[in-house]
């Protein structure tokens with residue numbers, strides 16, 4: 117449940133140092149695809165562009181981001197078994213990598229960027245990406261979702277680029293990292309898995325995001341207005357970063373979402389709060 121922690125006080129800010137880990141060599145490319153090697157990894161200059169995208173999305177809130185570090189490294193030390201072509205890296209190997217590279221650096225936001233991987237973020241209550249417990253407080257993202265910049269971005273993923281080119285997948289994942297759920301999240305009766313038929317129960321614990329259903333399969337990338345919960349107030353939040361619409365559509369965090377993030381940071385990530393005097 118929402119912690120009773122207070123919002124940011126006057127002059128307080130959340131300033132997030134972001135450490136980007138670009139990791140190549142986790143994936144054996146099938147057939148004619150470009151290899152997952154150093155040469156085909158995204159340029160580290162994209163890290164700064166990605167941080168700009170975060171700051172653009174959080175403009176007008178108490179949250180800001182700075183690039184603390186961006187490094188490029190080989191996945192080889194964590195790959196325990198040879199992987200067949202086209203297979204995602206083993207979860208155990210990913211977990212070891214995240215543990216090693218975040219150890220003793222818990223006060224930064226670590227973003228791991230790999231060639232092909234399931235996007236995910238550690239929620240503030242668990243501070244963990246894996247079932248194995250603490251020590252893996254990070255975000256993992258497929259590097260195709262970085263902002264697209266000619267000459268800096270990898271050649272793969274042309275189809276993704278139509279929808280994801282502004283670096284807003286990381287905005288979505290940072291939303292999770294700060295405690296936001298999807299706008300269509302069912303929380304009260306998750307076990308019933310009846311999300312699609314239970315508009316009254318779909319909620320993200322935020323007061324000002326309309327209840328709606330997940331419509332990904334039908335409407336991806338169209339940014340068209342929808343009203344999947346006709347009896348509940350408001351249209352579907354097609355422009356909200358915590359819906360799963362592509363960058364093309366996403367442009368908004370609501371005041372209620374910002375409030376929830378402030379309270380969650382106060383409760384679970386207070387080390388990110390810069391006191392009023394130091395914020396000048």
Ligand SMILES: [Zn+2]
Nearest residue numbers: 288289292298
């Ligand atoms: Zn999500």
